Amino acid sequence: MTECLNESMRDLLPLLAHDALDGDEATQLRAHVASCGACAAELRVLTAAATLFATATPPVNTAAILAKLPVPRRALRLEPAVHPLSVAAHSAPRSAPRSAPRTAFRLPRYALAAAASLLLMVTLSVTVLRPIFFGSAATVDTASVDSGAVDSAPVSPTGAGSSAASAGAASASVARASVEIVGGTELKDLGVAELTQLLNELDQIEANVSAEPRSLREPISAGGEGM
Amino acid sequence: MTALAPSHPATDAELIARWQSGDQRAAALLVERHATPLARFAASLGVREEVDELVQDTFVRAFNSLESFRADSALRTWLFTILKRLLLDRKRAERRRRDVLEIDERDAATEYDALDTMVGDEMAQRVRDAVNRLSPLQREVFSLRVNEGMAYAEIAVAVGSTEGSCRVHYHNAIRLIKEQLNDD
Numbered sequence: 001m002t003e004c005l006n007e008s009m010r011d012l013l014p015l016l017a018h019d020a021l022d023g024d025e026a027t028q029l030r031a032h033v034a035s036c037g038a039c040a041a042e043l044r045v046l047t048a049a050a051t052l053f054a055t056a057t058p059p060v061n062t063a064a065i066l067a068k069l070p071v072p073r074r075a076l077r078l079e080p081a082v083h084p085l086s087v088a089a090h091s092a093p094r095s096a097p098r099s100a101p102r103t104a105f106r107l108p109r110y111a112l113a114a115a116a117s118l119l120l121m122v123t124l125s126v127t128v129l130r131p132i133f134f135g136s137a138a139t140v141d142t143a144s145v146d147s148g149a150v151d152s153a154p155v156s157p158t159g160a161g162s163s164a165a166s167a168g169a170a171s172a173s174v175a176r177a178s179v180e181i182v183g184g185t186e187l188k189d190l191g192v193a194e195l196t197q198l199l200n201e202l203d204q205i206e207a208n209v210s211a212e213p214r215s216l217r218e219p220i221s222a223g224g225e226g227m
Numbered sequence: 228m229t230a231l232a233p234s235h236p237a238t239d240a241e242l243i244a245r246w247q248s249g250d251q252r253a254a255a256l257l258v259e260r261h262a263t264p265l266a267r268f269a270a271s272l273g274v275r276e277e278v279d280e281l282v283q284d285t286f287v288r289a290f291n292s293l294e295s296f297r298a299d300s301a302l303r304t305w306l307f308t309i310l311k312r313l314l315l316d317r318k319r320a321e322r323r324r325r326d327v328l329e330i331d332e333r334d335a336a337t338e339y340d341a342l343d344t345m346v347g348d349e350m351a352q353r354v355r356d357a358v359n360r361l362s363p364l365q366r367e368v369f370s371l372r373v374n375e376g377m378a379y380a381e382i383a384v385a386v387g388s389t390e391g392s393c394r395v396h397y398h399n400a401i402r403l404i405k406e407q408l409n410d411d
Contacts, residue, residue: 053373056271062255062258062259067284070291
């Protein structure tokens, strides 16, 4: 049997076998097939093959497929995962998908880690640089010791503490540091002359209670020089 | 309460966009639409076992890379491409396994006997025998043309060939089947 020379008609035969032609095209092609033995034979082959393939196709478990599918990224961000299987159980369609509502702003983990590292670095820098710019407790105490004509060890804590109390928070911190430095000496270890000297100094400091120390580095030396 | 039926079914592109926006019902519609054609294609290529698994793997792989799908071709064509690639991977792995296990020739000879399970009329059986004698590429082209009514350009994308080549393969397949039927 010779083949049909009408290529356009012949090309449409699979679609007719597949039942995928519009009404007019299908009618026209059927009319051609009725008058063309080659196309009629080919259509029989194609129809048999289509039937064969369709019958040989095993059923597909779409539920199992849906269970394995990934969740879209936007669904992960916006709402708890609603699985297609559970959605399919509801016949009523939901409203149109939300275009792009934004929920609470969430930083990614790496940004949080970077922020924590920065905070740690700033804290360490302040801890290290603060004594350099504002002076250390040891420096203050050393200055007070050097400037005192009497036994300055017992004088320093008290005198510095009084000055700090009047000079504000910065002086208070210096006084606390001084107490730490000379913490090994107590009043009971002082002699009468030393205690007298100490009381005199305290009196002078209280008389100048409003006096601001010239520098945080030398809160006592100012009082000492005035003696 | 009645829901208004859409005037036309959503296109694949619309369903993909809806799924990417977080609407997972769109995934269900896509799977329902394309699962059976994929299974039919797999069966026509001679897959006997685990067609379900192959189709499932195809969808999983497709959805995992759906953001890279540029819609240059139809979604179904792209799915066929993925299925064919998976099938080739599976056959390669099976071949390696057979080389190791040295299974006898009878098993290897029945690679394309998925249609053997069919018991239809005489015409169907003769067509089945004829189809089983086609080359793999002829069989792929023939199946996509007959089962899905795909254009040659789409088939070319799916099977990784050219449009002209697919046209030739289809006509050769038809000729061989006819000859086979005439010989019987």
